[in-house]
Amino acid sequence: MTQAEKFYYDNKSVKLFGIATLFWGVVGMLVGVLIAFQLAYPSLNFGIPYTSFGRLRPIHTNAVIFAFVGNAVFGGAYYILQRVLKTRMYSDLLSKIHFWGWQLIIVFGALTLALGYTTGKEYAELEWPLDILITIIWLVFGVNMFGTILKRRERHLYVAIWFFIGTWVTVAMLHIVNSFELPFTWLKSYSLYAGVQDALVQWWYGHNAVAFFLTTPFLGLMYYFVPKAAERPIYSYRWSIIHFWALIFIYIWAGPHHLLYTALPGWAQALGTVFSIMLILPSWGGMLNGLFTLRGAWDKVREDPILKMFVVALTAYGMATFEGPMLSLKNVNAISHYTDWTIAHVHVGALGFNGFLIFGMLYWLIPRMWGTTLYSKKLANTHFLIGTLGILLYAIPLYWAGFSQSLMWKKFTESGQLQYQFLETVTHVVPMYVLRALGGTLYLCGTILAVYNLRKTMLAGTFIANEAAEGIALRDQPMPKGKHHWHSVIERKPIRLLIFSLVAVSIGGMVEMMPTFLIDNNVPTIAAVKPYTPLELQGRDIYVREGCYTCHSQMIRPFRDEEARYGEYSKAGEFIYDHPFQWGSKRTGPDLQRIGGKYPDSWHYRHMNDPEEISDGSIMPPYPWLLEDDLDTTNTPKKIRAMQKLGVPYPKDYDKIANRELREQAERIAENLRKDKIKADSRKEIIAVIAYLQRLGIDIKQDKTAQK
Amino acid sequence: MIVTIFLLSVSLIVALIFLGAYLWSVKSGQFDDDYSPAHRIFFDDNLERSKNQKTR
Numbered sequence: 081m082t083q084a085e086k087f088y089y090d091n092k093s094v095k096l097f098g099i100a101t102l103f104w105g106v107v108g109m110l111v112g113v114l115i116a117f118q119l120a121y122p123s124l125n126f127g128i129p130y131t132s133f134g135r136l137r138p139i140h141t142n143a144v145i146f147a148f149v150g151n152a153v154f155g156g157a158y159y160i161l162q163r164v165l166k167t168r169m170y171s172d173l174l175s176k177i178h179f180w181g182w183q184l185i186i187v188f189g190a191l192t193l194a195l196g197y198t199t200g201k202e203y204a205e206l207e208w209p210l211d212i213l214i215t216i217i218w219l220v221f222g223v224n225m226f227g228t229i230l231k232r233r234e235r236h237l238y239v240a241i242w243f244f245i246g247t248w249v250t251v252a253m254l255h256i257v258n259s260f261e262l263p264f265t266w267l268k269s270y271s272l273y274a275g276v277q278d279a280l281v282q283w284w285y286g287h288n289a290v291a292f293f294l295t296t297p298f299l300g301l302m303y304y305f306v307p308k309a310a311e312r313p314i315y316s317y318r319w320s321i322i323h324f325w326a327l328i329f330i331y332i333w334a335g336p337h338h339l340l341y342t343a344l345p346g347w348a349q350a351l352g353t354v355f356s357i358m359l360i361l362p363s364w365g366g367m368l369n370g371l372f373t374l375r376g377a378w379d380k381v382r383e384d385p386i387l388k389m390f391v392v393a394l395t396a397y398g399m400a401t402f403e404g405p406m407l408s409l410k411n412v413n414a415i416s417h418y419t420d421w422t423i424a425h426v427h428v429g430a431l432g433f434n435g436f437l438i439f440g441m442l443y444w445l446i447p448r449m450w451g452t453t454l455y456s457k458k459l460a461n462t463h464f465l466i467g468t469l470g471i472l473l474y475a476i477p478l479y480w481a482g483f484s485q486s487l488m489w490k491k492f493t494e495s496g497q498l499q500y501q502f503l504e505t506v507t508h509v510v511p512m513y514v515l516r517a518l519g520g521t522l523y524l525c526g527t528i529l530a531v532y533n534l535r536k537t538m539l540a541g542t543f544i545a546n547e548a549a550e551g552i553a554l555r556d557q558p559m560p561k562g563k564h565h566w567h568s569v570i571e572r573k574p575i576r577l578l579i580f581s582l583v584a585v586s587i588g589g590m591v592e593m594m595p596t597f598l599i600d601n602n603v604p605t606i607a608a609v610k611p612y613t614p615l616e617l618q619g620r621d622i623y624v625r626e627g628c629y630t631c632h633s634q635m636i637r638p639f640r641d642e643e644a645r646y647g648e649y650s651k652a653g654e655f656i657y658d659h660p661f662q663w664g665s666k667r668t669g670p671d672l673q674r675i676g677g678k679y680p681d682s683w684h685y686r687h688m689n690d691p692e693e694i695s696d697g698s699i700m701p702p703y704p705w706l707l708e709d710d711l712d713t714t715n716t717p718k719k720i721r722a723m724q725k726l727g728v729p730y731p732k733d734y735d736k737i738a739n740r741e742l743r744e745q746a747e748r749i750a751e752n753l754r755k756d757k758i759k760a761d762s763r764k765e766i767i768a769v770i771a772y773l774q775r776l777g778i779d780i781k782q783d784k785t786a787q788k
Numbered sequence: 789m790i791v792t793i794f795l796l797s798v799s800l801i802v803a804l805i806f807l808g809a810y811l812w813s814v815k816s817g818q819f820d821d822d823y824s825p826a827h828r829i830f831f832d833d834n835l836e837r838s839k840n841q842k843t844r
Contacts, residue, residue, distance in 0.1 A: 164829055236818060236825050246806065253802050257795075277791035284795050304829065313826035321819055328806055332799045348792060 082556035085233075088546035089162045091449045093175040095543065097155025098442055100183060101148060102531050105438075108143030109524045111136055116517035118701070119668065120510050122692070125701035130194045132701045134627025138205040139193045144430065145203065145293065147186045152438040153297040154178065154221070157244050159445060160304045161228050164238040166551035170227025174220050181217040185210055197267045200624035200660045201282045203289050204258050208269045211259040218255065222248050233551035239320040243300030246328045250292040258285035264722040265715060268621075272726065275655025276343050279663055284335035291331040294429065298437055299324075299366050302394070305441050306370050309386045315372035323365035330358050337408035340417065341637040342663065343652035349410075356408035363401030370394040385460035389440035392468055396432020400425060415490075418633055418667040420509065421482030424475045431471045431523055439463065439530050446534050450541030459533045467526035473519030481512035490641045498644050502670045507697045606653035609779045611728045612772070614716050614738040615745040619772025621719070622765055624662065626703065633664035634673040634776070647674035647777065654780065657728050669700055674777030681749055682756035684770045706766040711746075713739050745771060 115136050118124045125132045162169055169175050189206050192198075198205040206214070225248060229241065258281055261269035271278050307314050314320055336344060336352030371394050374381055381387040403425055407416050416422060447454045454460060488508065491499040612620060623629075636642050638649040650673055655661055679687075686693060689707055691700035717735035724730050743762075749770055750762035760767065813819060 234828070236821070236828075237813070238825055238829060242813075245809070249805055250802055253798060257798055273791060280791055281795065284799075307826070307829060311830070313830070317826040318819075318822040321822065325806075325810055329803060332802055345792070 082552055084550045084552050086548065086550050087168055088548055090158070090169050090172060090175065090545075091543070091547055092545045093169065093172075093179060094155050094159045094445070095449060095545075096179050097151045097158065098446060100151040100179070101155060101438060101442065102527075102534065104143055104147030104151060104186065105527055106524070106531060108140060108148045109520070109527055111140040111143060113517060113520045113524055115140055116513065116520050119699055120513040120517060122699045122701055127702050127704055129196065129626075129705050132626065132703070134630050134701070135194055135196060137630045138198060138202075138627060139190055141203060142189055142193065142205060143186070145289070146189070149294060149430075149434050149438070150182065152434075152441070153247075153293075153301070154182070156301040156305070156441055156445075157225070157297065160238075160240050160300070161225060161244070163549075164234065164241060164304070165228055165232035166234045166549065167228060167232050170224050170231060174224040174227075178217060178220045178224060181213070181220065185213050185217065188213075192267065196625035198624060198627065199261065199269065199271065200627075200629060200662060201258070201271065201278075201285075202629075202665060203286050204255075204282065207267050208259070208261050208263045209267065211255070211261070214255060215252075215259075218248075218252055222252065233554055233557075235554060235557065238304070239314075239317065239324060240300040240303045242321075242324050243296045243303070246324070247292050247297045247300070250288060250296075250328070250332065254285045254288050254292065258282060262722050262726060264718045270719075270722055270726060271660035273659070273661075274726070275658045275661050276652045278658065278661040279339060279342070279655075280336065280344060280348065282661070283338035287335035287338055288332060290426075290429075291334070294434055295331075296328065298397075298434060299327075301437060301441055302366070302370050302390075305437075305444055306373055306390050306394075309384070309390060309440065309444050310374050310377045310380065312373060312377060315369050315375065319365060319369050323362045323369065326362035327359075327366070330355055330362060334359060334408070337413070338665070339663075340408070340410050340413045341639075342635050343650050343655070345652075353408050353410065357405045360402060360405045363404075364398060367394050367398035367401070371398075385457060385464045386440045386443045388461075388464050389436040389443070389467075392464075392471075393433050393436040393440065396428050396436070396471070400429035400433060403428070414637075414639065415486045416482065417637075418665070419482035419486045420478045420512075420666075421486070422666065424478035424482060427478070428471065428475050431467075431474065435523070436467065439467070439527075442530065442534060446537055447541070449547075450538050450543050452537060452541030455533050455536035455540055459529055463526040463529045463533070466522050466529075470519050470521075470523030470526060473522060474516050475519070477512035477515035477519070481509035481516075485509050489645070490639070492641070492644075498641065502645070503695055503697060506668070506699060510699065605656060606651065606780065609654055609656065611657045611723070611730055612775065613745055614720060614742040615768050615771040616775045617719055617723070617772075618711055618713070618716065618742065619768035619770070620662075622706070622769050623772055624660070628672075629662045629664040631664075631666060631668035631700070633667050633671045635663040636671055636673050642671070646671045648780065651780070654777070657723075659723065659726055659728075672773070672776055674781070676774045676776040676778035677781070680756065681752045681770050681774065682758050684773055685753055685758055685760060685766060688766055688769065703766075706769055707760075707764055709765050710763050711765045711768050713742060716742060 114124065114131075115133055118133050118136075129135065158169060158175065185206075189210055192207055192210065193205060197207045199207060225244060229237070229245075260272040262272055263269040273281050303314060303320055333355040334352055336348045337356045338352075340349050340353070342349075371391070374387065374391065377387070381391055406412050407422070407425065416425075443454055443460055485505045485508065488500045488505040489502075493499050634650075636646045636648070636650045643649060654673075655663075683694065685707075687695070688703045690702050690704075691698040692702075716738045720730055720735040720738045724734070746762040746767045749767050750760045753760040
């Protein structure tokens, strides 16, 4: 007779991740609210580097995605894995390393981003040492998860587990491929890819980060916590399995829809669109499966704040995944891209789906782990109410702003002139920015209520660090009838081997293949496009450091209005020396790809010091420190050598004379400024920024003039 | 655009890993029963709590 084994679930890791979720949630949302107000009131940038929009925006996105959502996923997964697999986590030590390692990444991430160390690639801004640390901690998570799966006492893997496995495998791959970079100091690197190639890799990553960090793990959480909270099984288990496999096979191909109408080859854009439209089926499969689970339980939904939040979360998921495929249609994307529409779209997903699923989960989990009931159901209901209002107040004005601004950009007068200056379209949407910021504030207030409510709940109960459970070991369970395949003998240990070797082989293989693949790129080159001068390169690095790409694009789409406003549409060959690419994804300010030569040096000098002095009503932050700080030229040779390694054709030994050329160019710009009565010091950072901005897009223009 | 070939192959590797996982799961009978797994998650009440309930 086989004996049931007694064991304990580890609740401590779940508790730590849960508390971290709340803490980073408040921090990330607070930064979000601040930058939302900055867009309406630029004086909130405070005129110092560490609090300017360009640096805070990556802190906000990284904090809410990787700290708030990340910790929630880990906590939820640790809770679910143990219970559906009927075992304790594989290793307490690994759980501990996973938790503290992840928090270390978050803290260092926030610090380095504030100090301006960024790769300049959205949602992957953390620099190379942190990229390595993320890889290690992710491996720790993987070993801990697969170890738990292998020592399970339940043969069947519940569908939630499949979602976590899919998440782990894909995120590992995405992170590693997108993080190939060449370090040249201990905190700074250049992307191994350039221009179009960098853009494609980045958005392959960016889209799948949404898919496999913000979606699949949340469906895993949904498939456990929605049935648990509703106290009824999932509507259709078979459906859940089908939609899981469909989702992960389709999602990975949809990335190029972020690059419609750009210099990316047309076939790649079409591929992205087709797969994006197919995605609607598995996405809605998940949403409907969750909502149908509540059939016959709607009386409970009326009462229970947890179920209410889950209903809104699933509805928001459904809306966002309907909107997503629509936005990847080229004609819709022509209107939505570069506007606040995208921001509204992602926040419906983030605040509605991710946020509310997390809060519902915590309201359910924490009372159980502390052996008590929720401190105040009423407060939770209030949280639900103001959170929902917050989402609406956030999203509706932004949809309005995005749509109307885009139409204004595209409007021509009867005589064929652009009807609106760019700045007019900005001041038009500023009132909507105020409403959005208020919506965000409401949502944050809800989060603070949750923190209070859950803290009170914890104090009222006693934490059950180790929860007793019983189960029969897998080896003592009879194999299901007729399932004695040849592989049943080797099922346990070899699977561990197989998984790890597969992962190792694919990672190892990629590392080997990378350099040969990427240095010799075969993007059509344009003879007139030359590498940046040392001063321009330094200026470009400052452009990246200050996060200019968070508000300015460098990619002119082939539309009549964009050509009239910004100049000739962008060609793939213009970006071959751009490590990293800086196409951007949002035009809070105008496109900059052909800004070179449009204004005199003195205009840029004054504008960077105080944008409002030059353009009345501008919401751009001031950058006075660029006028005060000396440009660090000690690293110029290192940068040139790094670029040479990446295939940029600087002459041999150019690194030795680079700083001399840098000086000369800086002197010329300072001389220019003096002519316009500005006493500028040629050693300041602003000179490099001006050099870079004046270079943008002029190679092609000069080519045209030469041919005439 | 060699990078497209690279991304395609990486994506294919992921897809193949998932295909392998799918074939394994079907072959090993993971999906033979699509009824009880949905119900099983409700049978995990912790021991202390259920004991307390019995004594009450």
